[in-house]
Amino acid sequence: MKQVLTGNEAFARGAYEAGVKVAAAYPGTPSTEILETIGREYKTIYAEWAPNEKVALEVVIGASLAGARAVALMKHVGVNVAADPLMTLSYVGVNGGLVLVSCDDPELYSSQNEQDNRHYARFAKIPMLEPSDSQEAKDFLKLGLELSEKFDTPVMVRSVTRISHSSGVVDTEEPKTPPVPIEIRKQTSKFTMLPSFARVRHGVVEERFLKLKEFAETFPGNRMEIDDTRVGIITAGISYQYAKEVYPETSYLKLGMVWPLPEKLIAEFFKKVKKVIVVEELDPFLEGNIRAMGFKPKAGKGVFPITGEFNPLILEKSMKGKKFKAPEPMYTETLPPRPPNLCPGCPHRGVFYTLRKLKVFAAGDIGCYTLAAYPPLSSLDTCICMGASIGQAHGMSKALGDAGRGKFVAVIGDSTFLHGGVTPLMNVAYNKSYATVILLDNRTTGMTGSQEHPGTGYTLRGEKTHKIDFAELGRVLGVESIRKLNPWNLEETEKIIKEETEKNAPSLVISEGPCMLMRREFKHYNKPLVVDPDKCIGCKSCVNLGCPAISFSRVEGEMAMTKDGKKRKGVSHIDPTLCPGCHLCYQVCKLGAIRSQEPSPMLGFETV
């Protein structure tokens, strides 16, 4: 049957058709929808959100050693977290087929870096397949599982945003039962990487690598398309599609397997065409390895950009160089940008408004709240990786000593805290710093589109489960001062943050405001607030909350004066279709110009 599937949906379909039994992931753009699709569509697969990517891979290793086919799915930086088990898994190998899908994010649409995960395959000495469209996404996931069993190795399948989030026509098939029986097998010298066993396994890894190299030479996914032989392009993945679009009549060596590389096939291609060009996004991975074999491509990274995502225009521009003539633009004025923003009513807004007011440095983390770095909130000051905020705050306390008290905090979301924040919080208590950690508990994994985690009380498929009590967890880790606050109550928020940051002891402040998009957490939303245009003096106090529901318009003439004669440059307006009634603006307006439509003003919401 033919279906239009995104790359991510196609990966999920491939797992289903290959008889995968266990799938685990931590959400991360652009990989999230693979496990979401499995959870929704393919009930024969056990699927779970793991607390982080390392755990996800370890779960999948267990399933594979028990003979099941299994997949771990993550974004590029997630592989860094899972790198520890990955590197040694290469030595251990598999029983049931094991595939790790890494979704890279060239152009950083929603990531903190642009790393090229092809290096991981070379680093771990394992094969990597790279699909160029949705059909190949499905096919290569299945093939990856077969290769994994055939060569006793984990296999990586690399996607990029443009593969994961693009759709194409896919031929679907019915699932098949995998060949490996599911049972416990003791294989101590293969599974237990004590130095004496691991030494032997390293030798096995090197032999396996030579066999994989041989396989790459005849693998049909590595194919030559010989047409006009004046130029030959070596490429893989999404870059193949861009190149075919711009140069449909040239010759190609299209690599479906980007590690290990087929040296003989590459040699043959060099003989068949006059000059070779290597086309690849990000690092010169193919080019560098091809040059190391002694071949001399005419062009590669000297011509194409090393940063960002490609597209057909970039390709044409790079190839033509000075001869390129840019299309004449119709319109050249600068337009207002539209950066992503915290939603109207977002529980994070009150906390960051307060941090800005208190001029506190906020060591930040990964999540929606990272957006508080942008004006007008401008109150998040670092972002490195999952869980990094807490370690940084601890380090700052040690560097600054007493002089730093009251001057900085760590801010971290609930999902991020459970992913990578528990261990550093343990360290804060153990090594006795005075760091204040603000846990922004919005009861979901917000940035990636609301996924469950161990603090929500639900599993991926919506079953009820144990729900972590963050205060209890903090206490067990050794934090004595634990406070809860309502982030929509600005007075309370300011008081608690002030008190806790001044203490000479670690503290955990739990901001209890569910994500506005989590309908199940709210009994109801409130009535929208209203600006009284007779009273508003255009001071922008409310506008500076950075709420998308509040706008400011300049006024002239008669309107440039309030009813009681105060001069003004403009007035605020609240869009009633966007405002969920959080009442933050009501609290910051010193003139009483923002009116509540509730029987008595609410400081936040009635939550479940």
Added chain:
Amino acid sequence: MKNGTTNVLVAGVGGQGVILASDIMSEVFMESGYDVKKSEIHGMAMRGGIVTSHFRFGKKVYSPLIKEGEVDILFAFEQLEGLRWINHVKRRGKVVMNDHKINPPIVNLGDMDYPKEIPELVRSKIKDFYLIKGTDLALQLGDVRAANVVLLGAISRLFEVEEDLWLKTILNYLPPKVHELNRKAFAVGRAQIA
């Protein structure tokens, strides 16, 4: 358009239903026997950011991204987002634009103005320009969320695909309780382009 590839760029703001509209178009043209590709950016888009979806159909489609300057039809759900991508449109391309404005944060802050008279500007550059009151018409039908189906109704007039296939595909994507509303929304939209 019949033999080559047709390129449609759908643009709007997170939450407007841009992605659903392009999903529906992909399905319609696959069912009509074409190769289709579609590509979009989401992830951070939910939070009021720019959303674009590149949709292409033809005999064989390679790149999921449309080359700048090669857009046959720009399908804009919002005025500013229409103007933002105008340079991607072919000289003889078409523009279908929702007559609706959503202020970006910088405009709300009063630091930049929302560009004036966007429809007039686009009309001066593009001969085949259709300004559709998608949001207003959906509000008249009782639900602003039907705006994307009103707009699909309008753009459907620009293709030689049967009306029934459009309607069947649209309703397939929506829960039964909103079928009647969206049937009307599609018909109202279709009547906007002669």
